[in-house]
Amino acid sequence: MGSSKKLSIAVLGSGKGSNFQSIADAIEAGTLNAEVVCVISDVEDAYILERAKKLGVPAHYISAAPFKTKLAGNAEQKYIETIKEAGTEIIALAGFMRIIKPDLLEAFSGRIINIHPSLLPSFPGLAGWTQALEHGSKVAGCTVHYVDAEMDAGPIIVQEAVPVLDDDTAETLHARIQVKEHVAYPEALQLIATDAIEILGRRVVKK
Numbered sequence: 001m002g003s004s005k006k007l008s009i010a011v012l013g014s015g016k017g018s019n020f021q022s023i024a025d026a027i028e029a030g031t032l033n034a035e036v037v038c039v040i041s042d043v044e045d046a047y048i049l050e051r052a053k054k055l056g057v058p059a060h061y062i063s064a065a066p067f068k069t070k071l072a073g074n075a076e077q078k079y080i081e082t083i084k085e086a087g088t089e090i091i092a093l094a095g096f097m098r099i100i101k102p103d104l105l106e107a108f109s110g111r112i113i114n115i116h117p118s119l120l121p122s123f124p125g126l127a128g129w130t131q132a133l134e135h136g137s138k139v140a141g142c143t144v145h146y147v148d149a150e151m152d153a154g155p156i157i158v159q160e161a162v163p164v165l166d167d168d169t170a171e172t173l174h175a176r177i178q179v180k181e182h183v184a185y186p187e188a189l190q191l192i193a194t195d196a197i198e199i200l201g202r203r204v205v206k207k
């Protein structure tokens with residue numbers, strides 16, 4: 001890894017935080033040259049905040065009320081402030097269940113990434129694994145991508161595929177996809193940490 005500067009990551013999540021955990025584990029293992037400088041959740045009792053506290057990572061609950069599905073208005077400004085104060089270089093959305101609006105996008109232009117539980121551009125939106133199962137796909141997976149103004153649509157950094165088995169339920173398929181997520185997210189962040197990739201139009205390529 002050498003002595004190069006660590007990438008400062010802010011992780012935003014609304015749920016159990018297994019992707020945050022995989023990022024923290026990769027840092028601990030030395031395969032990701034980074035530091036999680038803060039974890040922020042819009043859900044007060046989200047387990048991701050517990051995980052952060054256990055790991056000694058600054059953990060913030062910031063309500064996004066009165067909005068239900070977007071991060072906007074005063075709440076968005078509070079997020080931006082907290083993220084900037086932490087010294088963040090990259091925002092990693094990890095199960096953050098809100099649409100990112102222009103103020104945050106502009107404050108961190110080209111520096112927000114997301115993990116989505118499908119092989120985009122198939123099945124954007126909620127529960128990508130359930131959509132794949134119901135569609136009858138034989139292959140499912142996950143995508144780490146840059147975030148832009150459209151939902152689940154920005155340039156793709158890493159994708160990992162898994163088979164869909166005949167006896168899969170939504171739960172078993174999601175679990176199989178999550179195993180890959182936990183590899184793909186640290187891998188994508190390490191590509192950014194080492195300045196190894198660039199965006200050419202819609203394509204993310206090795207420099």
Ligand code: GRF
Binds near residue numbers: 017115
């Ligand atoms: C993951 O499946 C991710 O792809 C999606 O939300 C889920 C978050 O899981 N965006 P976790 O909170 O990281 O365990």
